[in-house]
Amino acid sequence: MTALVQSPTRSVQHLALFIASVALLLLVIAIGVGVGELTIPLRTTFFAVTNKLGLTAQPLNRIHETVIWDFRLSRVLVAACCGAGLAICGAVLQSLLKNALAEPYVLGVSAGASTGAVAVVVLGIGTGAVSLSAGAFTGAFAAFAFVALLTNGARGGNERTILAGVAASQLFNAITAWTISTSASAQQARDVMFWLLGSFSGVRWPEFQLVLSVVLVGLAVCLWYAKALDAFTFGDDAAASLGIPVGYVRLILFTVTALMTAAIVSMAGSIGFVGLVVPHVMRYFFGPLHRTLLIACAMMGAILMVLADIAARTAIAPQSLPVGVVTALVGVPFFAAILYRGRRPQ
Secondary structure (H helix, E strand, O other): OHHHOOOHHHHHHHHHHHHHHHHHHHHHHHHHHHOOOOOOOHHHHHHHHHHHOOOOOOOOOHHHHHHHHHHHHHHHHHHHHHHHHHHHHHHHHHHHHOOOOOOHHHHOHHHHHHHHHHHHHOOOOOOOOOOHHHHHHHHHHHHHHHHHHHOOOOOOOHHHHHHHHHHHHHHHHHHHHHHHHHHOOHHHHHHHHHHHOOOOOOOOHHHHHHHHHHHHHHHHHHHHOHHHHHHHOOOHHHHHHOOOOHHHHHHHHHHHHHHHHHHHHHHHOOOOOHHHHHHHHHHHHHOOOHHHHHHHHHHHHHHHHHHHHHHHHHOOOOOOOOHHHHHHHHHHHHHHHHHHHOOOOO
């Protein structure tokens, strides 16, 4: 397990990369706030934030301040939190399942969220009392419960967990397709499909507060079990030999990642490939030690998602692309590269 020991030189390199990541994240957030039909200079964004925090009293255009605080800043921050959460979940699941292609949606959570959202939008279940986000979260949790039932909690093994996730995804996707085909109007079908591919257009400060809380708590739990995740790199038997309660830890981490993913999907829809791509890139720069890797994934996931949202808003302006389309265009080539590198000589 010497591969997981970090040298002092490596630690300094990681610190420098982390500082650079923070600076880059702040920059892309500022750019994300300024991009749109109304272009806002970086200087205005900076003073709008510092004015709000009471650090400055710079006079600003009232329209610019309204656009920043009521629309764009909350959207960009939600995008950053969602990207961070998906990247964290991807890193944890790849370690737990020992599968390079594992991602946050491997447990069927996304498919369940889609079914819950469609039930609210198309069938009108709970309309008025249950919002689209609440319906999506309920569906996501139902899918996770289905997977847990099939795998007997955390004792089903990696292959059985993946197969159960595939089964759950197929089941809930079929229910979603059947519901849309038989009950949705053309406009409802378009609205649902756009939401399913991911969008931050409707998020505001309450959504930011919720997703920030979920991601911070999830990250804290995952960091608490960082050493256990390091041990899982060598297999369940090696982890058990170190005194780690394998079944208990797996159950906790599966539950935490499922809840994080459910909250993100219920808020922004299904945005794929962030949880697949980012952990692999960060392992290349930061190594496999999860105490460092998880924080790095959170930073880069946030950066990537904000950039994807910027691209989605500007690629075909004044119209917007679903964010999931942008992340797929980045993720699919990377996915193919992983498959290609994983080939074994015959």
